[in-house]
Amino acid sequence: MTQPRRTTLPNQSRPRLREMGRAFLAIGALAFGGQSGLLALLNRDLAERRGWLGEKDITEAFTYVQLLPGAVVVQVVAYLGWKLRGARGVIVATVAFLLPSLLTMLALGVAYQRIASLAGVRAALNGLTAAVVGLIAVATWKQGRKTITGNFALLAAVAACAASLQWHVNPALLVVTAGLLSVAREAFTGKRKPEATRS
Amino acid sequence: MNSDVALLWTLFWQFAVISLLAFGGGQAVLPLIERVSVAQRGWTTTEAFTSGVGFGYMIPGPVTTMATFIGYLAGGLPGALAATLGMFLAPTLLAAFAAAGVERLADNRWIRAFGAGAAPAVVGLLVATFWNIARHTVTSWPTGLIALAALLLVARTKIQPLWLLLGGAALGGAASALGS
Incomplete structure (x- = not known):
C-alpha cells in the first residue's frame, strides 16, 4: 500500500479549532514589525x-509563500492553518489573525x-504623513536591494518608474507586462541554462 | 443594477486584482491602490491615502489592511467589507493551495519567472508613489524635517513604525501650534 502524501498533521497533535x-x-x-516580527511570534507561541508545529514548518511556510502574490504575513498564517486543520483551519487562522487589525483599521477609518x-487633527496628520514619506523611502530601498539582482530587473524597475511618472501608464499593466516579459525570457533562455535564472 | 451594489462590486474586484499583483510582499499593493483609489476612481485623496498607509504601518498585521480604510471611505461599512474580502481572499486561497501541495504551486517555474520580473517593476512603481506622496505632504520646513528624521530613524534603528508615526504626528501638531 502506498503512503499518501502527508500535507497535514497526524490526528493526535491537531489542536481544536477554538484553541x-x-x-x-x-x-x-x-x-507588529512585519515578517521578522511575525516569525519570532510564531516560533515562540x-x-x-x-x-503544534516545528520551527521547520514555520520556516517552510515563509519560504513557500514568499513567491506568491499577496501579503506574506497573512499567507504564512493561512499556510499554517492548512497544516494544522486543513480548510477549516485556513478560515479560522486567517480570520482570527486579521480580525484585530481589520477592526482597528475600521475604527481609524x-x-x-x-x-x-x-x-x-489636520496638523498632526501632516506630521504623520511626512513620517510616512521617510518610511516608504526606506521600504522601497530595502525592497529594491532584495529584488533588483541583475540588469533585466534594473531595467524593469527604471522603465516602470518612468512610465508611471512620465506617461501615467496604469501600474497594474506595468506589473503584468514586466512579469510576462520575464516569463518569455525564462522560456527562451531557461531550458538551455536552467540554473542561470536561479540565484 | 443599484449603484450601491455596483460600487461594492467594483471595490471587491479592484482590490482582488490588486492583491494578485502584489509580488514582493504587502507594500507592493501601495502604488496600485494609490492609482485606483485616488486618480482612477476618486474614492479618496492623496492625503487620506497617505494617512491610510501610515495607519497600516502603525497597527499590527500587514499594510494591506489599508484596503479596509479605503473601502470605508469609499462606501461605509459595506464598502470596507467588500474591499477587505477582495484584498485577502485570493492570496489566502493561493497560500492554502500551496500548503496543500497543489502541483507545488509556490515552486512553479513560471510563477517564479513572473515574480522575478514583476517584483522589480513594483520597486519602480514604489519610487513613483514615493514621489507622488512626497510632493503632496512635504510642503514646508517642518514636514521636510520630519520626513528626513523618519527616514534616518528607520534606516539606522529598529524603531517600531507605531512610535515613529506617533512621533511624527506629535511634531506636526507642535509645529503648527508654534508656527501659527
Missing part, C-alpha cells in the same frame, strides 16, 4: 509554547472621516 482561533487572535493583535478636517 487555534484564540491563539491566532492573540498573534494577530501582537503582529506555536512551536515553543504550544508545540470612522475616526478619520469624522475628525480629519479639524485643525489640530
Whole structure:
C-alpha cells in the first residue's frame, strides 16, 4: 500500500479549532514589525509554547509563500492553518489573525472621516504623513536591494518608474507586462541554462 | 443594477486584482491602490491615502489592511467589507493551495519567472508613489524635517513604525501650534 502524501498533521497533535482561533487572535493583535516580527511570534507561541508545529514548518511556510502574490504575513498564517486543520483551519487562522487589525483599521477609518478636517487633527496628520514619506523611502530601498539582482530587473524597475511618472501608464499593466516579459525570457533562455535564472 | 451594489462590486474586484499583483510582499499593493483609489476612481485623496498607509504601518498585521480604510471611505461599512474580502481572499486561497501541495504551486517555474520580473517593476512603481506622496505632504520646513528624521530613524534603528508615526504626528501638531 502506498503512503499518501502527508500535507497535514497526524490526528493526535491537531489542536481544536477554538484553541487555534484564540491563539491566532492573540498573534494577530501582537503582529507588529512585519515578517521578522511575525516569525519570532510564531516560533515562540506555536512551536515553543504550544508545540503544534516545528520551527521547520514555520520556516517552510515563509519560504513557500514568499513567491506568491499577496501579503506574506497573512499567507504564512493561512499556510499554517492548512497544516494544522486543513480548510477549516485556513478560515479560522486567517480570520482570527486579521480580525484585530481589520477592526482597528475600521475604527481609524470612522475616526478619520469624522475628525480629519479639524485643525489640530489636520496638523498632526501632516506630521504623520511626512513620517510616512521617510518610511516608504526606506521600504522601497530595502525592497529594491532584495529584488533588483541583475540588469533585466534594473531595467524593469527604471522603465516602470518612468512610465508611471512620465506617461501615467496604469501600474497594474506595468506589473503584468514586466512579469510576462520575464516569463518569455525564462522560456527562451531557461531550458538551455536552467540554473542561470536561479540565484 | 443599484449603484450601491455596483460600487461594492467594483471595490471587491479592484482590490482582488490588486492583491494578485502584489509580488514582493504587502507594500507592493501601495502604488496600485494609490492609482485606483485616488486618480482612477476618486474614492479618496492623496492625503487620506497617505494617512491610510501610515495607519497600516502603525497597527499590527500587514499594510494591506489599508484596503479596509479605503473601502470605508469609499462606501461605509459595506464598502470596507467588500474591499477587505477582495484584498485577502485570493492570496489566502493561493497560500492554502500551496500548503496543500497543489502541483507545488509556490515552486512553479513560471510563477517564479513572473515574480522575478514583476517584483522589480513594483520597486519602480514604489519610487513613483514615493514621489507622488512626497510632493503632496512635504510642503514646508517642518514636514521636510520630519520626513528626513523618519527616514534616518528607520534606516539606522529598529524603531517600531507605531512610535515613529506617533512621533511624527506629535511634531506636526507642535509645529503648527508654534508656527501659527
